[in-house]
Amino acid sequence: MTDPTTAAAGTAPDLGASAYVTAPEHQMSGPGKPRSLWSDAWRDLRRRPLFIIAGAVIVLLAIIAIFPSWFTSVDPNHKDLSHSRETPSGAAWFGYDLQGRDVYARVVYGARWTLLVGLSASVLTVLIGAFFGIIAGYFGRWIDGLISRIGEIFFGLPFVLGAIVILNLVRNAEIRGALPIVFAVVASIAVLSWPVAMRIMRSAAITAKQQDYVKAARALGASAPRIIFKHLLPNCLAPVLVYGTIALGAFIGAEATLSFLGIGLRDPAVSWGVMISDARNYVRVAPHMLLFPAGFLTATVLAFVMLGDAVREALDPKLR
Amino acid sequence: MGRYVLRRLLQLIPVFVGTTFLIYFLVWAVPGDPFTGMCGERPCPPQFVAAMTDKYNLDDNVVVQYLKYMGTLLTGDFGQTYAEQPIGDMIANAAPVSVRLAVIAVIIEAVIGVTAGILTGLRGRGFLDNLVLVSTLFLIAIPTFVTGFVIQIVLGFQLEILTPTVSTEAKWSELIIPGFVLGSLSMAYVSRLTRASISENRRADFMRTALAKGQPKSRIVGVHLLRNSAIPVITFLGTDIGNLMGGAIVTEGIFGIHGIGKLIFDGINDKQGAIVTGVVVLLVLVFLLVNLIIDLMYAVLDPRIRYD
Numbered sequence A: 001m002t003d004p005t006t007a008a009a010g011t012a013p014d015l016g017a018s019a020y021v022t023a024p025e026h027q028m029s030g031p032g033k034p035r036s037l038w039s040d041a042w043r044d045l046r047r048r049p050l051f052i053i054a055g056a057v058i059v060l061l062a063i064i065a066i067f068p069s070w071f072t073s074v075d076p077n078h079k080d081l082s083h084s085r086e087t088p089s090g091a092a093w094f095g096y097d098l099q100g101r102d103v104y105a106r107v108v109y110g111a112r113w114t115l116l117v118g119l120s121a122s123v124l125t126v127l128i129g130a131f132f133g134i135i136a137g138y139f140g141r142w143i144d145g146l147i148s149r150i151g152e153i154f155f156g157l158p159f160v161l162g163a164i165v166i167l168n169l170v171r172n173a174e175i176r177g178a179l180p181i182v183f184a185v186v187a188s189i190a191v192l193s194w195p196v197a198m199r200i201m202r203s204a205a206i207t208a209k210q211q212d213y214v215k216a217a218r219a220l221g222a223s224a225p226r227i228i229f230k231h232l233l234p235n236c237l238a239p240v241l242v243y244g245t246i247a248l249g250a251f252i253g254a255e256a257t258l259s260f261l262g263i264g265l266r267d268p269a270v271s272w273g274v275m276i277s278d279a280r281n282y283v284r285v286a287p288h289m290l291l292f293p294a295g296f297l298t299a300t301v302l303a304f305v306m307l308g309d310a311v312r313e314a315l316d317p318k319l320r
Numbered sequence B: 001m002g003r004y005v006l007r008r009l010l011q012l013i014p015v016f017v018g019t020t021f022l023i024y025f026l027v028w029a030v031p032g033d034p035f036t037g038m039c040g041e042r043p044c045p046p047q048f049v050a051a052m053t054d055k056y057n058l059d060d061n062v063v064v065q066y067l068k069y070m071g072t073l074l075t076g077d078f079g080q081t082y083a084e085q086p087i088g089d090m091i092a093n094a095a096p097v098s099v100r101l102a103v104i105a106v107i108i109e110a111v112i113g114v115t116a117g118i119l120t121g122l123r124g125r126g127f128l129d130n131l132v133l134v135s136t137l138f139l140i141a142i143p144t145f146v147t148g149f150v151i152q153i154v155l156g157f158q159l160e161i162l163t164p165t166v167s168t169e170a171k172w173s174e175l176i177i178p179g180f181v182l183g184s185l186s187m188a189y190v191s192r193l194t195r196a197s198i199s200e201n202r203r204a205d206f207m208r209t210a211l212a213k214g215q216p217k218s219r220i221v222g223v224h225l226l227r228n229s230a231i232p233v234i235t236f237l238g239t240d241i242g243n244l245m246g247g248a249i250v251t252e253g254i255f256g257i258h259g260i261g262k263l264i265f266d267g268i269n270d271k272q273g274a275i276v277t278g279v280v281v282l283l284v285l286v287f288l289l290v291n292l293i294i295d296l297m298y299a300v301l302d303p304r305i306r307y308d
Helices: A003-019 A023-028 A038-044 A047-064 A101-138 A141-155 A159-172 A178-209 A212-219 A222-258 A272-282 A288-315 B002-028 B046-055 B062-074 B089-124 B126-142 B143-157 B173-201 B204-210 B218-256 B260-269 B273-301
Strands: none
Touching: A023 A141, A038 A047, A038 A288, A047 A101, A047 A288, A101 A141, A101 A178, A101 A272, A101 A288, A141 A178, A141 B002, A159 A178, A159 A222, A159 B002, A159 B218, A159 B260, A159 B273, A178 A222, A212 A222, A222 A272, A222 B126, A222 B143, A272 A288, A272 B143, A288 B126, A288 B143, B002 B062, B002 B273, B046 B173, B062 B273, B089 B126, B089 B173, B089 B218, B089 B260, B089 B273, B126 B173, B143 B173, B143 B218, B173 B218, B204 B218, B218 B260, B218 B273, B260 B273
């Protein structure tokens, strides 16, 4: 009922002279050009407190991840065994870990690995899922059947199990260096999650395919790649992007879970999950080693889930 | 109906074969010697390697290996570990514990989640609605292992209300807290899903008709609204049973429960490929069958859905 077009249609007979103006002309007389889905969503988002809070937290985290030295001057790898497991104090806000390293500095330097994994896993999942989804949705028939069946196979694997098996392979392959380890974790998350993005994109593409503009483009002799990229993609992107934003938070949690199990990231890529995993055996004597990285992890996931919720509500007209 | 069930069962076969082959391939077709580090610091004696290669058909190509493995598995034989322990017995020992844990988790998430969802969905915006929204947001954001550890630290170590770990028997009463931890994330999703579904259906035509017919409120909500809102929630709970069985690895690890999750995790760490493939095949089967049952339940819940 709050939809402006239905409200305008309801009052149209009472408008006298303007009743003779047809609907499209009526719209043109509004201020400026008609707003697109994206600018509409953006105007909506800017007014939401949830979005502003989540956005501020994410920007702060991004700054911490890119410039950790702005936030601490302590070397996160400096070990001083005389401080081992010391509780928080003025000198070290979050205390020291088992090997006498400053937990605050390690949390600050860990932000980049956590965010890197979350962001790249989300991007890769959306890319793979959107690619296969749009192809399955546009071409249909046996291509759709094949892609959907393959998706079901990966979907049938419980996430943690699949990730353990895949990452175990990687561990046996003796991969060293921070970036290859990050890539292995990102790839295993994406391999297990793409069917969800694929299904979302596929159903959006099937709906969009039956629209008149696609039929018109095909009648004008446009090639399949042109129709897919020029017409389908811009119109199918919104739902899969919403999924990507919400999944980002979930993937950060997934990375922490995998690292916690000892198969995710490891030295030198020390994420919050790795810190929690290192602290798990000392929960009883030194809970601060676990609670500070866990708190940061929760706040980060919370920010991304809130952002995803806000974006979904802004982009989904049904929820308005 | 019978034909539909048959068709769905036939459709399950390629997915089952695909998923289990994928797992089999990932576990066994690893480049490199599968016996490195298995016999301590020394390389394994050649007799042992020959015996094991023969036992697990490691000389065949991976497709033949898979077919031979599935052949024995379908007769109910899960094979043996390298130490000649029958895997079927290990699963039979661990499964009841995991099933109990999963049942507790599903009951907790269904009861609390659905109740919270119905209450907020019916009342609309207000204090309760905001409370549930915020608390579900937190439950979604906190990873399971953090919830587990925090509960363990607070209830187990500081207040000393409960023993921080579960005994090997794993009685029902001991599993309530781990079950709550395991189900907490899904509980949040269930309550959000129920709320969305209820508040969407609240404005549906059939609700107005039922109200206009002068039916009592309990019947409108209990029969018309709930039955129509149940489908997405039940679908979610169904997929969750499969995830809970396998996803219990983390919870079982924190509370020291000897269930399926621990079996798999130890199997991977000890490079016992036969354990991993056996358990995963079983879990995939459970997952697929539960999904089939859920599909069939749609017709009971919503007679508009017809199978033909």
